[in-house]
Amino acid sequence: MFKIAVASGKGGTGKTFVSTNLYQTFIEYGINAVLTDCDAEEPNAASFFKTELIESKQVTQKVPQIDSSKCLFCGKCQDWCAYNAILIIKERGLSRVMEELCHGCGACSVACENGAITEKEMLLGEVINFSDNSGCKIVEGRLKVGVYTPVPVLKRAINSTYADLAIFDSPPGTSCPFIHTVNASDYVILVTEPTPFGLNDLKLSVEILQKMGRPFSVIINRAGLGNRVVHDYLKRENIELIMEIPFDKEIASAYSKGKLAVSGRPLLAAKFSSLARKLTDKIGGIAL
Amino acid sequence: MINELAVISGKGGTGKSSITAAFATISENRVVLADCDVDAANLHIIMEPEIEFTEVYISGEKAKIDHQICKNCGVCQDYCRFDAITFTEGKYSIDEISCDGCKLCERVCPVKAISMEKSDKSRMHSGNFRNGKMVYGRLEPGEENSGKLVAMVRNRCREIAGQEQIDTILIDSPPGIGCAVISSISGVNYVLIVTEPSMSALSDLERTLQLLEGFSLEKGVAINKHDLSPELTERIIDFCNSKGVGIVGKIPFNPEVVEAMINSKSIVEWNPLSNVSKEIVKIWENITK
Ligand code: SF4
Ligand code: SF4
Ligand code: SF4
Ligand code: SF4
Numbered sequence: 001m002f003k004i005a006v007a008s009g010k011g012g013t014g015k016t017f018v019s020t021n022l023y024q025t026f027i028e029y030g031i032n033a034v035l036t037d038c039d040a041e042e043p044n045a046a047s048f049f050k051t052e053l054i055e056s057k058q059v060t061q062k063v064p065q066i067d068s069s070k071c072l073f074c075g076k077c078q079d080w081c082a083y084n085a086i087l088i089i090k091e092r093g094l095s096r097v098m099e100e101l102c103h104g105c106g107a108c109s110v111a112c113e114n115g116a117i118t119e120k121e122m123l124l125g126e127v128i129n130f131s132d133n134s135g136c137k138i139v140e141g142r143l144k145v146g147v148y149t150p151v152p153v154l155k156r157a158i159n160s161t162y163a164d165l166a167i168f169d170s171p172p173g174t175s176c177p178f179i180h181t182v183n184a185s186d187y188v189i190l191v192t193e194p195t196p197f198g199l200n201d202l203k204l205s206v207e208i209l210q211k212m213g214r215p216f217s218v219i220i221n222r223a224g225l226g227n228r229v230v231h232d233y234l235k236r237e238n239i240e241l242i243m244e245i246p247f248d249k250e251i252a253s254a255y256s257k258g259k260l261a262v263s264g265r266p267l268l269a270a271k272f273s274s275l276a277r278k279l280t281d282k283i284g285g286i287a288l
Numbered sequence: 289m290i291n292e293l294a295v296i297s298g299k300g301g302t303g304k305s306s307i308t309a310a311f312a313t314i315s316e317n318r319v320v321l322a323d324c325d326v327d328a329a330n331l332h333i334i335m336e337p338e339i340e341f342t343e344v345y346i347s348g349e350k351a352k353i354d355h356q357i358c359k360n361c362g363v364c365q366d367y368c369r370f371d372a373i374t375f376t377e378g379k380y381s382i383d384e385i386s387c388d389g390c391k392l393c394e395r396v397c398p399v400k401a402i403s404m405e406k407s408d409k410s411r412m413h414s415g416n417f418r419n420g421k422m423v424y425g426r427l428e429p430g431e432e433n434s435g436k437l438v439a440m441v442r443n444r445c446r447e448i449a450g451q452e453q454i455d456t457i458l459i460d461s462p463p464g465i466g467c468a469v470i471s472s473i474s475g476v477n478y479v480l481i482v483t484e485p486s487m488s489a490l491s492d493l494e495r496t497l498q499l500l501e502g503f504s505l506e507k508g509v510a511i512n513k514h515d516l517s518p519e520l521t522e523r524i525i526d527f528c529n530s531k532g533v534g535i536v537g538k539i540p541f542n543p544e545v546v547e548a549m550i551n552s553k554s555i556v557e558w559n560p561l562s563n564v565s566k567e568i569v570k571i572w573e574n575i576t577k
Binding site for chain 1: 298299300301302305327328330333349367369370385388389390391392395396427429430431432434435462463464465466467470484485486487488489491492495498499502516517519520541543546549550552
């Protein structure tokens with residue numbers, strides 16, 4: 001399976017726009033593809049398709065619980081917790097686990113010599129499988145509101161993906177959720193806008209992809225609504241500009257209504273076909 | 289009293305930073321501006337602050353194995369719950385991307401071959417901009433705990449506001465609903481939620497309001513680029529009404545916002561007479577009165 005991550009340093013550049021339309025293009029070529037929405041904090045790729053829910057799997061994490069009848073309030077578990085998720089106050093006979101801070105590392109259970117700690121499962125979110133009428137799959141990671149990190153949920157979403165080709169709609173930013181998604185992929189497409197904000201975020205993403213040694217190229221979205229700073233930067237750094245999508249109020253409006261922009265727009269569809277072809281040339285093993 | 293105001297948006301790209309920049313340059317009164325989008329800080333591009341202080345932020349730790357000491361017993365791998373210890377080419381090593389910094393391997397290694405190394409590449413900058421003081425964080429790509437860096441930025445802002453006798457702190461929050469967002473809004477006086485008329489933004493708005501339910505904060509919604517889809521603007525208004533959240537303004541789409549950004553100006557500085565500037569000023573007066 002070949003995995004392509006569609007990412008961008010900041011949100012709202014058109015990452016979901018690109019991944020949904022690219023997925024649709026591959027599907028129309030008859031490729032066995034899956035679209036995985038890794039933006040578990042704000043998933044919405046599936047809403048662009050007529051889908052049927054197949055199954056939803058819960059993603060959980062272990063959290064400790066302390067049996068106060070066995071606890072001697074020695075404080076060792078608190079010392080071993082690197083995330084300040086345990087509070088022991090001997091004088092008050094208090095032993096408390098702050099579940100929202102717990103990463104489920106298991107250190108406290110190893111620390112406790114008095115058998116006072118057992119573990120239970122805590123819900124982090126879910127991974128939802130959808131199918132569309134062409135039989136292809138959309139997988140969505142969905143973080144439960146209030147959970148500290150989307151990483152376990154998105155990792156599970158990535159791992160429940162099976163097809164010849166996977167497209168990951170990556171989380172925004174350049175911190176761990178982005179890194180985990182990119183780390184699981186073979187090729188990265190960075191989507192940016194031709195503005196100083198876009199350039200600033202693009203540079204950060206490029207820096208990290210170069211460090212990780214991932215091959216990538218760039219899409220400039222809303223071309224025409226800004227200046228040439230991004231174009232100049234790409235030229236200077238010798239980075240491939242794989243597609244430009246002009247700003248078009250009508251496309252923006254179709255997208256905003258949750259419609260796939262390639263449907264009924266031959267010009268745009270041709271652009272996405274050419275993108276799909278360029279990508280399959282890079283991949284090998286998949287022919288359109 | 290210091291008034292803290294956070295500008296958030298479930299999804300990125302709604303124009304949150306451009307609106308915050310406009311707020312920061314509206315009033316003659318100086319403000320302390322906090323760019324809490326530590327993962328993709330952008331406001332400094334418009335504000336061009338003169339940096340006075342730079343501090344190191346320790347985002348966490350990563351384990352490291354000393355192969356001179358390691359006996360290849362594999363105990364550490366059995367204990368690590370983050371699949372961060374791999375065995376390749378005859379030796380155990382730590383995968384930095386997966387390591388969560390829990391220190392358990394360091395504690396269980398029978399020969400003390402593992403030590404923890406601090407991740408110290410993230411920074412917090414503070415300084416002057418043309419209408420007050422500004423603090424912003426820069427999280428090193430790939431590092432975590434952005435919530436803690438956000439808290440550090442906010443603490444510094446309060447300190448500065450006290451010293452300089454500035455009574456308004458303006459916070460540009462990160463996108464999403466995770467710990468960084470929570471950290472950027474806890475204890476503020478007002479939260480402005482910026483959204484735009486699209487299906488995706490609407491579903492993000494639902495999740496954002498769900499998150500805010502846990503906090504008793506005064507809040508309002510501004511719809512940016514409302515004229516790009518009058519139909520969805522109506523739906524957002526209906527949705528907000530059903531949730532009892534007020535709409536404080538509707539900002540039209542105008543390419544001048546991008547022009548202003550290119551020239552390192554906020555829209556109210558670039559063209560105070562534009563329809564966008566007028567609406568933003570109205571919102572500002574509305575939420576600060
Ligand atoms: S290590 Fe065990 S006995 Fe000691 S305080 Fe923690 S739970 Fe109680
Ligand atoms: S499992 Fe790890 S993070 Fe959770 S309380 Fe125990 S030591 Fe702390
Ligand atoms: S510090 Fe924790 S997460 Fe990192 S390698 Fe050691 S056990 Fe695994
Ligand atoms: S537990 Fe220590 S000695 Fe054993 S493999 Fe790990 S690092 Fe090496």
